[in-house]
Amino acid sequence: MKETWKELPIGCIIEEGGTSRKFKTGDWRSERAIFSKEKCTNCLLCYIYCPDDSIIMKNDKVVGIDYDFCKGCGICAKICKAKAIEMKPER
């Protein structure tokens, strides 16, 4: 008998269709999030809200953006009250 979606465990990863664990998805981007270390207050809102887990942390501080996976959605720039992330057109 063929398996249907009903047999899949909750929260499983379907490997056959491709997953962003193996494929870099940053080249879908049309806008680039530019991070300013000087303006950042380290509130971590961007880290919480980024849907692609693309905010890079080091020693509990934001240090940059992972462009291999950032899709340029702009959520981080919108949520940042310190205006430490700015969206610029991708080149």
Ligand code: SF4
């Ligand atoms: S939301 Fe802005 S101020 Fe807060 S950690 Fe991210 S870049 Fe820094």
Ligand code: SF4
């Ligand atoms: S632009 Fe979107 S995907 Fe990229 S770091 Fe910001 S929230 Fe994450």
